Amino acid sequence: MEFKKVNLVYFSATDVSKKYAQAMGKALEKEVVEFDFTVPENRDPAKAPAFGKDDLVILALPIYGGRIPNICLEYVGALKGDETPCVVIGTYGNRHYDDAVVEMEDMMNAQGFVVVAGGAVVGRHSFSDNIAGHRPDAADLEGAAEFIKLVVAKEGKKLPDGTILGNRPYKEKAAGAPNVLLPSTSDACIDCMLCANTCPTGVISKENPREFAKDASFCLRCNSCYVKCPVGAKAFTQEAFKKTQEFCENAFGKPDKENLYWL
Ligand SMILES: Cc1cc2nc3c(=O)[nH]c(=O)nc-3n(C[C@H](O)[C@H](O)[C@H](O)COP(=O)(O)O)c2cc1C
Ligand code: SF4
Ligand code: SF4
Known part of the structure; x- marks a missing residue:
């Protein structure tokens, strides 16, 4: 695949998505530019970048409720490509990635990008140190580096539909009750x-x-x-949060899941 610059576009509250994206960027030994839109001042959709044919874009997002987090939608929706090759990486906390990576694929393909590869990779679950709390570890990051090298060694064609796993239509988002579990x-x-x-x-x-x-x-x-x-x-000291934490630890704390890559 021909490209001059690697662009890492990510939202990452606890650095899981950021670590995977940076491991991939570093592995390619080309100019790397980072668009970290985690904080509100970096998330103005009017300032979202447009990319060209010489760019490679790696989009890395956490998965919330099996979907792209609502907080990411406007900015990701404002990214523009010009037949720009793109790799979509969803990071998740050892429960499941559900339909988030195909959702990322669909959005990017509709916005001028050519999604050439994807991944669903595991990191510490936001709610607990006891759910994949040590991940991404060194082996995860080495795996991410190996994956991206394989991707760029290929021709850079659009992934055939159905390669990335997930359902269309996507699963329903849970009804958004106001959050009362606060730090x-x-x-x-x-x-x-x-x-x-x-x-x-x-x-x-x-x-x-x-x-x-x-x-x-x-x-x-x-x-x-x-x-x-x-x-x-x-x-998070509220009893109700501790109950949620305990439920999640019991439901999907073990065993640690394997990272999945599609190319
Ligand atoms: C509101 C919320 C919903 C989440 N939903 C899921 C989920 O559906 N499946 C899962 O495995 N992890 C889920 N997680 C965990 C995150 O996807 C995971 O911790 C992610 O790697 C965090 O990435 P970041 O540090 O880059 O933001 C959720 C986290 C939050 C805060
Ligand atoms: S709680 Fe206090 S010490 Fe901790 S990060 Fe916030 S300002 Fe800093
Ligand atoms: S206050 Fe809430 S949204 Fe802000 S960093 Fe803490 S958990 Fe995240």
Whole structure:
């Protein structure tokens, strides 16, 4: 496949999608440009990039409820290609990828890209350190590097329909009840502001990270604030969250799933 530049386009609350995308970018030994649209100020659809025939685009997104997260739809929908080869990677927390990767494939093919390969790969589930908490590990990232080298060694033709697994029509999205499971902040907080500055929804106040800047129900439970806090001050302490966590750990905490790649 001929291309001059590798473009990593990703949303990544807890760095799972980012780590996979960067491992692929690094493996190709070409110029790499990153479009990280995780935080609101980087997610203006009017500023979404357009790509040409000399680009390779690797789109990496977390999977929420077996679909593309709503928070990603506008920006991803504004990306433009010009017969640009594209690889779609969905990252998921050891439950299932369901229809998210075919949804990514369909969106990108409809927007001028040519989807040449895809993957459904495992990372720490947002809700628990006990669900794939160590992933992606070194073997996952080596696998991602090997995969992308195989992809670019090929001709760069559109993947035949049905190669990437998933259903069309896609599974229904769960009805969006307002989220009441929210992170709290302990006295250990040192006001470093990392949580507020990296929160994908901007719900944590930038004046006081113990407070919410806007309607807290916008919180995605993405766990970015919990994972990134350097002193362990952010946590989901509500009993109802712990119940959800326990349910998920029992339902799909084990065994660790294998990464799937389609090319
Ligand atoms: C609201 C929500 C819904 C999720 N739904 C799923 C799911 O359907 N299947 C799954 O295996 N993991 C699910 N996850 C886990 C994430 O897909 C997983 O942790 C992902 O790798 C996080 O990637 P990121 O760090 O790049 O954002 C969900 C996470 C959240 C916050
Ligand atoms: S407050 Fe909610 S949306 Fe913001 S980083 Fe924490 S879990 Fe994610
Ligand atoms: S990341 Fe942790 S220490 Fe820093 S402001 Fe947020 S809660 Fe406080």
